[in-house]
Amino acid sequence: MSDTESLQSRAAALDAADELGKLREQFVLDDGVYLDGNSLGALPRAVPGRLADVVEREWGQRRICSWDEAGWWTAPERTGDLIAPLVGAAAGQIVVGDSTSVNVFKAVVGAVRLAGDGRDEILVDESTFPTDGYIAESAARMTGCTLRPLAPADIPGAAGPRTAAVLVNHVDYRTGRLHDLPGITAAVRAAGALVVWDLCHSAGALPVGLDEHGVDLAIGCTYKYLNGGPGSPAYLYVAARHQGAFDSPLPGWNSHAEPFGMRPGFEPADGAARGRVGTPDILSMLALEAALGVWGGVSLAAVREKSLALTDFFLECVRHHVPDGHVESVTPAAHAERGSQVALRCADAATVMDALIARGVVGDYRAPDILRFGFTPLYVGFADAERAARVLGEVIRG
Amino acid sequence: MSDTESLQSRAAALDAADELGKLREQFVLDDGVYLDGNSLGALPRAVPGRLADVVEREWGQRRICSWDEAGWWTAPERTGDLIAPLVGAAAGQIVVGDSTSVNVFKAVVGAVRLAGDGRDEILVDESTFPTDGYIAESAARMTGCTLRPLAPADIPGAAGPRTAAVLVNHVDYRTGRLHDLPGITAAVRAAGALVVWDLCHSAGALPVGLDEHGVDLAIGCTYKYLNGGPGSPAYLYVAARHQGAFDSPLPGWNSHAEPFGMRPGFEPADGAARGRVGTPDILSMLALEAALGVWGGVSLAAVREKSLALTDFFLECVRHHVPDGHVESVTPAAHAERGSQVALRCADAATVMDALIARGVVGDYRAPDILRFGFTPLYVGFADAERAARVLGEVIRG
Numbered sequence: 090m091s092d093t094e095s096l097q098s099r100a101a102a103l104d105a106a107d108e109l110g111k112l113r114e115q116f117v118l119d120d121g122v123y124l125d126g127n128s129l130g131a132l133p134r135a136v137p138g139r140l141a142d143v144v145e146r147e148w149g150q151r152r153i154c155s156w157d158e159a160g161w162w163t164a165p166e167r168t169g170d171l172i173a174p175l176v177g178a179a180a181g182q183i184v185v186g187d188s189t190s191v192n193v194f195k196a197v198v199g200a201v202r203l204a205g206d207g208r209d210e211i212l213v214d215e216s217t218f219p220t221d222g223y224i225a226e227s228a229a230r231m232t233g234c235t236l237r238p239l240a241p242a243d244i245p246g247a248a249g250p251r252t253a254a255v256l257v258n259h260v261d262y263r264t265g266r267l268h269d270l271p272g273i274t275a276a277v278r279a280a281g282a283l284v285v286w287d288l289c290h291s292a293g294a295l296p297v298g299l300d301e302h303g304v305d306l307a308i309g310c311t312y313k314y315l316n317g318g319p320g321s322p323a324y325l326y327v328a329a330r331h332q333g334a335f336d337s338p339l340p341g342w343n344s345h346a347e348p349f350g351m352r353p354g355f356e357p358a359d360g361a362a363r364g365r366v367g368t369p370d371i372l373s374m375l376a377l378e379a380a381l382g383v384w385g386g387v388s389l390a391a392v393r394e395k396s397l398a399l400t401d402f403f404l405e406c407v408r409h410h411v412p413d414g415h416v417e418s419v420t421p422a423a424h425a426e427r428g429s430q431v432a433l434r435c436a437d438a439a440t441v442m443d444a445l446i447a448r449g450v451v452g453d454y455r456a457p458d459i460l461r462f463g464f465t466p467l468y469v470g471f472a473d474a475e476r477a478a479r480v481l482g483e484v485i486r487g
Numbered sequence: 488m489s490d491t492e493s494l495q496s497r498a499a500a501l502d503a504a505d506e507l508g509k510l511r512e513q514f515v516l517d518d519g520v521y522l523d524g525n526s527l528g529a530l531p532r533a534v535p536g537r538l539a540d541v542v543e544r545e546w547g548q549r550r551i552c553s554w555d556e557a558g559w560w561t562a563p564e565r566t567g568d569l570i571a572p573l574v575g576a577a578a579g580q581i582v583v584g585d586s587t588s589v590n591v592f593k594a595v596v597g598a599v600r601l602a603g604d605g606r607d608e609i610l611v612d613e614s615t616f617p618t619d620g621y622i623a624e625s626a627a628r629m630t631g632c633t634l635r636p637l638a639p640a641d642i643p644g645a646a647g648p649r650t651a652a653v654l655v656n657h658v659d660y661r662t663g664r665l666h667d668l669p670g671i672t673a674a675v676r677a678a679g680a681l682v683v684w685d686l687c688h689s690a691g692a693l694p695v696g697l698d699e700h701g702v703d704l705a706i707g708c709t710y711k712y713l714n715g716g717p718g719s720p721a722y723l724y725v726a727a728r729h730q731g732a733f734d735s736p737l738p739g740w741n742s743h744a745e746p747f748g749m750r751p752g753f754e755p756a757d758g759a760a761r762g763r764v765g766t767p768d769i770l771s772m773l774a775l776e777a778a779l780g781v782w783g784g785v786s787l788a789a790v791r792e793k794s795l796a797l798t799d800f801f802l803e804c805v806r807h808h809v810p811d812g813h814v815e816s817v818t819p820a821a822h823a824e825r826g827s828q829v830a831l832r833c834a835d836a837a838t839v840m841d842a843l844i845a846r847g848v849v850g851d852y853r854a855p856d857i858l859r860f861g862f863t864p865l866y867v868g869f870a871d872a873e874r875a876a877r878v879l880g881e882v883i884r885g
Contacts, residue, residue: 117547125551132547140542140770141535148716149515149530153523153849161717188765190739191589215751220740220765223753227736231629238751263749310766318546319559319769338625341588342618351661351854353613353636355621367586367618368708371717372538372771451551456749 093479096406100471103402109395113468115383116316121449122473122480127290127430127463128453130316130380139379143372164374165322165343166361171381172315172324175389176288176307177298182326184361185311185377186369189289189323190220191339192308193256195364196325197228198338200254200283200306203331208253208282209234214241218262221287225256231338241268245276252282259297260290260428263455265420267291267428271302278303283331289313293384294429294466295393299326306331314429314465317377325364332360341366383467395466396429403431403462403474410482419459430463435485444484450477491877494804498869501800507793511866513781514714519847520871520878525688525828525861526851528714528778537777541770562772563741564759569779570713570722573787574686574705575696580724582759583709583775584767587687587721588618589737590706591654593762594723595626596736598652598681598704601729606651606680607632612639616660619685623654629736639666643674650680657695658688658826661853663818665689665826669700676701681729687711691782692827692864693791697724704729712827712863715775723762730758739764781865793864794827797872801829801860804876813883817857828861833883842882848875 090098104110117132147155156162169183176183187195197211213225215238222238229236232253239247241257248255255277260267270286277284283305291297293314299307307326311317327335337357342348343365346356357363404418416433435441435458442454452462462477488496502508515530545553554560567581574581585593595609611623613636620636627634630651637645639655646653653675658665668684675682681703689695691712697705705724709715725733735755740746741763744754755761802816814831833839833856840852850860860875 117543119548123550129546129551129554131550132542137539137542137547141539144530144535144538144716144774145515148527149535150517152521152529153527153851154844155717156527187585187589188739188768190741190765191585191737194737218740219743219749219751219753222751223738223740223743226753227738231736312766318542319553320766320772321770322768323765338629339589339592340621340625341586342616342621343588345617345621349854351617353617353620355617355624367588367721368710368718370586370720370768370771372719372774373768374718376542376770446552453551456747 092409096409096475097472100402100475103398103471107395107470109387109391109466110470112383112387113470116468118468121451122477124450124452124462124464124469124477126465126469127313129312129319130314130465131468133316133380133383135379135382136318136376140372140376143375161371164371164378165365165369168374168378168381169324169361171378172292175384176292176326177296178300178326181360182329183324184364185324185374186322186365189308189310190224192323192325193221193224193287194228195337195339196285196306196308197225197254197256198232199327199335200285201228201232201234202336203334204253204283208251210251210253211236212244212247212252212255213238214257215239216261216263217256217258218287218289221256221258241273244273248277248280248282250281252280254283254285256285256287258287258290262290263432263459265428265430265432267426270297270304274302274304290428294396296389304328311377316380316383318373318380321373321377322370327361327364332363335363337363339366343367343369392466396464397424397427399464399466399469399471399474400427400429400431402471403464403478406475406478407433407481410478411485412482415485416460429466430461433460434458435460441484445480448480448484450480490807494807494873495870498800498873501796501869505793505868507785507789507864508868510781510785511868514866516866519849520875522848522850522860522862522867522875524863524867525711527710527717528712528863529866531714531778531781533777533780534716534774538770538774541773559769562769562776563763563767566772566776566779567722567759569776570690570709573782574690574724575694576698576724579758580727581722582762583722583772584720584763587706587708588622590721590723591619591622591685592626593735593737594683594704594706595623595652595654596630597725597733598683599626599630599632600734601732602651602681606649608649608651609634610642610645610650610653611636612655613637614659614661615654615656616685616687619654619656639671642671646675646678646680648679650678652681652683654683654685656685656688660688661830661857663826663828663830665824668695668702672700672702688826692794694787702726709775714778714781716771716778719771719775720768725759725762730761733761735761737764741765741767790864794862795822795825797862797864797867797869798825798827798829800869801862801872801876804873805831805879808876808880809883810880814858827864828859831858832856833858839882843878846878846882848878
């Protein structure tokens with residue numbers, strides 16, 4: 090048996106033993122290898138039928154009556170409660186709606202206000218996904234704070250008596266590095282500041298433990314590992330202990346204590362609903378709700394175990410299939426520092442990714458020189474990992 | 488012929504002569520009377536098939552590739568350009584995305600910043616839909632302005648050298664009163680301030696003329712007369728002359744000049760895209776785009792003419808069918824002051840509306856005592872108006 094045959098044989102055995110493998114049937118996939126679920130998750134089979142029902146019956150036939158009778162009005166909190174167990178939150182702390190960027194604004198401004206007077210500095214992960222930095226800059230400008238970008242590892246030492254809020258990514262979108270959520274959270278809280286975690290690249294890929302680790306606020310998108318569909322609404326977590334004092338910069342009528350009272354004065358709703366803004370986007374929200382159905386009975390520990398096994402195996406296959414010196418992993422080797430993707434630095438990365446996609450291996454390119462491969466444990470298997478590495482080697486050899 | 492038969496005979500003749508009447512076939516409707524299109528527009532028949540294609544083919548089969556190849560990325564500007572002619576705007580000034588409330592925040596903060604230093608007052612329509620007032624209060628707080636609620640008719644006299652921005656509704660959501668957009672706009676601009684018009688209750692029901700009247704900024708929802716579906720994304724208009732200096736409080740990565748450059752520093756995009764924030768909500772956006780197809784070849788002058796004829800006829804039928812003293816119209820009688828709805832003050836309005844809905848006449852109730860009937864010229868006819876008034880009379884007589 091050749092080394093390649095040995096890898097393929099191991100992949101087959103790992104796939105056969107994979108308890109999550111049967112979940113792949115719940116998604117629409119083809120005979121390619123889809124390693125871009127960290128950008129846009131695959132379509133869950135339950136979604137098209139549910140969305141057709143929402144459109145044709147709930148909207149088409151029942152129209153306005155569906156706001157109450159079909160539960161449209163309460164969908165933001167109900168969908169939030171479906172996400173809650175995936176990020177280690179008790180019910181009643183997450184609300185779904187608006188984009189990730191808008192939720193970053195709510196969370197960072199809200200955190201600054203919760204921190205109280207005398208604190209006028211916001212720390213932000215310097216390697217963050219750009220939107221977080223741009224929005225944090227706006228939040229700083231509009232709350233009279235200064236913004237200080239820092240490496241996440243330096244945040245515990247930097248948070249001090251002037252720090253109001255800290256915005257940090259759980260997993261770096263580019264490198265796939267997993268940051269120390271428990272440690273950074275504890276340090277920020279010890280400094281009297283509040284931490285906002287961006288879970289875009291971790292929710293649905295690994296355990297998060299928001300409640301367990303005492304996180305203050307968190308936000309995340311739902312179209313990556315949560316498979317909500319293109320641009321599906323994001324979510325906001327405000328820990329129960331902060332809800333009563335949470336002061337949103339976007340107090341739309343949906344966050345009013347009595348929305349249909351139509352009163353001129355604003356009185357904030359209790360609970361997670363305080364994080365709502367305007368009329369929720371029902372088609373996308375209910376598509377997401379249907380998509381979240383695949384998580385019933387899924388163990389996040391099993392997801393994490395498979396994710397690490399997949400990325401370990403992919404890296405091993407890359408070492409075997411790709412000639413030395415052509416790619417370099419910028420994703421940490423240590424499991425404790427790795428999310429659910431592998432990022433490889435590569436010359437001509439954009440061209441290489443185009444060639445991979447043309448051959449059915451879909452990852453993505455991030456400027457200037459990164460090939461990014463996301464491993465979604467619910468529908469990616471070990472044979473996929475071996476094939477992706479093998480095709481990468483073929484492309485690089487030309 | 489009885490008076491009732493005479494009204495019904497006139498209704499039949501008006502419907503037979505109605506050039507817009509054939510558009511009703513493009514919507515999913517039943518044998519009831521739907522007078523709540525000013526809250527949630529009926530389902531256009533083109534939407535379910537298009538949305539199924541977006542979900543099953545574009546998302547399901549092409550996944551991430553659809554961002555480019557299916558034109559997802561450019562949908563916010565493309566859909567904005569479909570709305571533009573409906574509100575009298577040249578192309579390139581409207582972008583679709585986010586909720587109405589979020590767009591009010593962008594527009595009001597943006598207007599204050601455009602107004603420049605030394606202006607620290609925001610005027611707001613005192614009878615506005617509540618979310619506009621709540622968000623304007625937040626915008627005032629975050630820009631160091633004071634907020635002054637005023638009757639729209641008093642705005643021209645009140646706008647002065649301290650005024651930065653004015654937020655006013657084109658049509659009042661409760662009374663259906665149409666405010667003087669040309670006159671208020673001219674007065675606000677003459678005072679050196681900027682005006683933001685909320686078009687939620689006018690776009691798609693009557694001509695707006697944003698460019699013609701020199702409006703600075705405008706926002707609106709798309710789920711009322713534009714039939715985009717529950718919670719479909721709203722839009723932002725920034726007049727071309729302001730785009731270069733428009734400074735959004737929500738500068739998400741989608742509004743960056745080079746979004747995929749993933750650079751830490753923010754550089755705003757040119758044009759309407761500067762009003763974008765985060766990843767657009769594609770399912771709802773493309774449902775809206777399909778819904779807007781019904782407007783091809785529709786004359787807004789004809790829409791306005793029919794709208795006024797419908798509300799006139801409904802008021803006449805109400806006078807005939809409803810015993811004296813039970814309802815009072817709070818919608819102005821003068822055409823120049825009327826939008827496309829009729830609001831009737833009525834004792835026990837909530838109970839009366841429930842009874843109407845149970846008998847197939849769907850309007851809505853607005854606290855404390857208003858029955859609200861919206862007339863959507865694309866799919867409501869004169870026989871509908873007569874029947875609604877007749878059933879209202881029957882309900883009130885008990």
